[in-house]
Amino acid sequence: MIRRLVPESIKKWYRPIRAKLLSIGLARCTTIEQPEEEVEASKDISVVVAIHDSPEVTRRCLESIEKYGANAEIILVDDASRLRETVDLIQDYERRNGWKVFKHSKALGHSRTCEAGSRFATKPYLCFLNSDTVVTPRSWRGAKEAFDSDPRIAVTGPTTSCASTKQTVRRADYCRHCWSNSQIYAFAEKYISKQQPRLWVDLPSVDGFAFFIRRAIWEEFGGFDTKLPDYGNEIELCKRLSKTGFRIIWTQNSYIHHFGQGSYANIMSPEMLKERREASQAYIEEKHGSTR
Numbered sequence: 001m002i003r004r005l006v007p008e009s010i011k012k013w014y015r016p017i018r019a020k021l022l023s024i025g026l027a028r029c030t031t032i033e034q035p036e037e038e039v040e041a042s043k044d045i046s047v048v049v050a051i052h053d054s055p056e057v058t059r060r061c062l063e064s065i066e067k068y069g070a071n072a073e074i075i076l077v078d079d080a081s082r083l084r085e086t087v088d089l090i091q092d093y094e095r096r097n098g099w100k101v102f103k104h105s106k107a108l109g110h111s112r113t114c115e116a117g118s119r120f121a122t123k124p125y126l127c128f129l130n131s132d133t134v135v136t137p138r139s140w141r142g143a144k145e146a147f148d149s150d151p152r153i154a155v156t157g158p159t160t161s162c163a164s165t166k167q168t169v170r171r172a173d174y175c176r177h178c179w180s181n182s183q184i185y186a187f188a189e190k191y192i193s194k195q196q197p198r199l200w201v202d203l204p205s206v207d208g209f210a211f212f213i214r215r216a217i218w219e220e221f222g223g224f225d226t227k228l229p230d231y232g233n234e235i236e237l238c239k240r241l242s243k244t245g246f247r248i249i250w251t252q253n254s255y256i257h258h259f260g261q262g263s264y265a266n267i268m269s270p271e272m273l274k275e276r277r278e279a280s281q282a283y284i285e286e287k288h289g290s291t292r
Helices: 008-022 036-042 055-068 084-097 110-118 141-149 170-174 181-193 215-220 233-243 270-288
Strands: 045-051 073-079 100-104 125-130 133-135 153-159 200-202 210-214 247-258
Touching: 008 170, 036 141, 045 055, 045 110, 055 084, 055 125, 055 133, 055 181, 073 084, 073 110, 084 100, 100 110, 110 125, 125 133, 125 141, 125 215, 141 153, 141 210, 141 247, 153 233, 170 181, 181 247, 210 215, 233 247, 233 270
Parallel strands: 045 073, 045 125, 073 100, 153 247
Antiparallel strands: 125 210, 133 247, 153 210, 200 247
C-alpha cells in the first residue's frame, strides 16, 4: 500500500489543532503540590546547569528549579553569556535563592562547563541539566530510588518530551513547544501517577538533557572524554561504565521536560551541528566499537 502524502500546508494547519486536543485537561495556570518523597530525594542531588544565553528557555528552566528543586544543591555556570538579559536573570535567581553561580570569561562549551560546575558539588548524586528543560514535581525520586536500590546503577535518566533514546513520550514530544510550565507540571503529575513505582529500563545510554550520575563514579572515571567537546559525551561515558559492569537505566517514573536544541545548539549552524555530531560518532566508534 502506498501512503498518501499529506501536503505541508495541511500539516501546518492541523498541528496547532492537534496540540490543543492533546492539551485538554492541562490547565495553563495551576499549582501542583510536590510529593514529600520528591522533596526529600532532591536533597541528595547537586544540579549543575550550564548556561549560554537563550534567556527565554533559561528563565523557564530556573523558574521550575526554584519551584520544584529548591532543596537540591543548585550550581549555575554561565558559559560567557553575552546578553544582558541572561546575566541579569542569573543574578536575580542567585540573589533570591542563594544558589552557587560561576561565570566563564570565555565560552568553553557545554561539556567543559558541566565539568567546571561538578567541581563545586557536595551531594552524592549529580544531575547535569540542560538549560532548555523544565523540571517538574516528579523529577528526583526515581533517580534517588534507583541509586539506592543497586550500587551497580551508575547513571539514570528520566522520561521526557525530546530525547535521542527511548525516553520520549510521544504526546509530550508533539506538544513540547506549546505547553506552559504549568501545563508541563500537570502533565508530569498525571503521567507519572499512572506509572508503577521503580519502573526502570536498562539502556545502552541515556540522553544528556538530564544526566544523573553518582558523583563518586563521575570522579573515579574522570568525567567526560576531553576529546569530545560538544556531542556524544554521555554515550561515550556510558560505554566506559558499561564495560566495567555498571548499569545505565531509564527511570520511567520521573519526568523532566526538554524543548530540544534550545540552548547551546543555537550558537552553531545546522551544518556545523551535523559535522560535530558525525565527528563525535566516528570517534566513539573508533574507541568503543559501533554505537548502533
